[in-house]
Amino acid sequence: MTVNRAVAYKSPGEVQVIDTDYPTFELKDGPGVNPANVGRKVPHGVILRTITTNICGSDQHMVRGRTTAPKDLVLGHEITGEVVEVGPDVEFIAVGDIVSVPFNISCGRCRNCKERKTGICLNVNPDRPGSAYGYVDMGGWVGGQSQFVLVPYADWNLLKFPDRDQALEKIMDLTMLSDIFPTGFHGAVTSGVGVGSTVYVAGAGPVGLAAAVSAQLLGAAVVIVGDMNPQRLAQARSFGCETIDLTQGDPQDQIEQILGVPEVDCGIDAVGFEARGHGKDVGTEAPATVLNSLMTVTAAGGGLGIPGLYVTGDPGAKDAASQEGSLSLRLGLGWAKSLSFATGQCPVMKYNRQLMMAILHDKVQIAKAVNAQAITLEDAPRGYAEFDAGAATKFVLNPNGYITG
Structure with missing residues (x-):
């Protein structure tokens, strides 16, 4: 055998x-x-x-x-x-x-x-x-x-x-x-990245970095990657991305420092359900943080690609709702801004x-x-x-x- x-x-x-x-x-x-x-x-x-x-x-x-x-x-x-x-x-x-x-x-x-x-x-x-x-x-x-x-x-x-x-x-x-390469690419495509786009990628793990590379491949003008890990942010900068350190606060102000406006055309969630708070809430698990921040920083009419994993069963979540994948989302904000959302496994x-x-x-x-x-x-x-x-x-x-x- x-x-x-x-x-x-x-x-x-x-x-x-x-x-x-x-x-x-x-x-x-x-x-x-x-x-x-x-x-x-x-x-x-x-x-x-x-x-x-x-x-x-x-x-x-x-x-x-x-x-x-x-x-x-x-x-x-x-x-x-x-x-x-x-x-x-x-x-x-x-x-x-x-x-x-x-x-x-x-x-x-x-x-x-x-x-x-x-x-x-x-x-x-x-x-x-x-x-x-x-x-x-x-x-x-x-x-x-x-x-x-x-x-x-x-x-x-x-x-x-x-x-x-x-x-x-x-x-x-x-x-x-x-x-990870198709998954990152799917996140970029479904968020609407094209020639000249400005893009914010939440998360500098391998999928986030793959999404950033994919956005560049699709012709983005500026790709910004946000994370709390300095080594991963350095890795994003190594191939031409702008970066923001989420331990210093919400991404909106830092995006404005880079682009001159506090919003991007396309947002990509490469974090998923184990997301943590930003700034003063750093280190505190807050599974809806990334999705809500993306709705805030993505311009009206823009798109959110969500290759980050969300689950229907999370026994380690801090509350009963999160344990079954029910998150407190600012859906009204997303609706008001006519944002598009794409979720699920990458085909x-x-x-x-x-x-x-x-x-x-x-x-x-x-x-x-x-x-x-x-x-x-x-x-x-x-x-x-x-x-x-x-x-x-x-x-x-x-x-x-x-x-x-």
């Missing part, structure tokens, strides 16, 4: 690298697997030997104990790999292909998939639309922070890289195609091929922008701990030694 090592959630603040089953073309019972999916056949799937799999801020929400994730859930939804086995129904993907895996699992057959809404596929999660690898309440598809992983509907889901050698040479950039397949071409043809250096650093699978607990402590780093796990040097 082939060994398969994987990163699993153990308890709040704790992950471990464990031995787990080698994947098969059938979903088995296990931590987080929806009972209705147990025994589901996957002849349309492939098994990948993982090349890279990244630690994501969404994983951190689970690891902090802020979701209902069960013990021993295998983590990881940002996956790039080499095909080592193909199911009998796979036609166009072959053993040896190097591929990117969208974090959304989608069937390609339902109404939503046919409308390119792959983040809310109707057929992969018995509980609700939408699914992902290694994530709580997302159908129970096993995560990819492992040496081997099963990917269903392979002909539909997988983005094949055109040249193996080129892909491995640019793998630290291409690994971002599974989630990765809507963007990943175009962003792949931008990477392959040297139009963007996303790995440099997010300060990507490769570490071994066995070193994942350290990566989680450092990322949780605020490291201005995107940790890329290297489970099978493809990344050398």
Whole structure:
């Protein structure tokens, strides 16, 4: 039996690298697997030997104990790999292909998939639309922070890289195609970023930095990134962003110092439900802070892109309303200003091929922008701990030694 090592959630603040089953073309019972999916056949799937799999801020929400994730859930939804086995129904993907895996699992057959809404596929999660690898309440598809992983509907889901050698040479950039680059790009697109736009990105974590890069790629005139972490703000400045320090107060005054007016055309929430207060309230958890501040600083008629994660169940929230995802929003202000809002999972397949071409043809250096650093699978607990402590780093796990040097 082939060994398969994987990163699993153990308890709040704790992950471990464990031995787990080698994947098969059938979903088995296990931590987080929806009972209705147990025994589901996957002849349309492939098994990948993982090349890279990244630690994501969404994983951190689970690891902090802020979701209902069960013990021993295998983590990881940002996956790039080499095909080592193909199911009998796979036609166009072959053993040896190097591929990117969208974090959304989608069937390609339902109404939503046919409308390119792959983040809310109707057929992969018995509980609700939408699914992902290694994530709580997302159908129970096993995560990819492992040496081997099963990917269903392979002909539909997988983005094949055109040249193996080129892909491995640019793998630290291409690994971002599974989630954070398309997610940041989606935030920029849905907020309305275009040539000459002024943009405020709340949050300088990897998704926020990816959103900032995306805004630049889309032609923004000025991109402003706000955070409380000086190292992350320095990372944003490293590729030409303006920055504001939210420990010094609400963003509006600082935006006015940069632009001459206290508002931007487009706002992007790259923080999500673990948001904290600004200025005198810094450090106090206030989950609606970012959304309300974005409504304040975004000009009338502007747009808000919200790739930051919000959940329906947060056992660690400070009040009963927040525990079920009910937040105190200034919706009246948003209505009065005719702001548009876009929320939910990024439909990765809507963007990943175009962003792949931008990477392959040297139009963007996303790995440099997010300060990507490769570490071994066995070193994942350290990566989680450092990322949780605020490291201005995107940790890329290297489970099978493809990344050398």
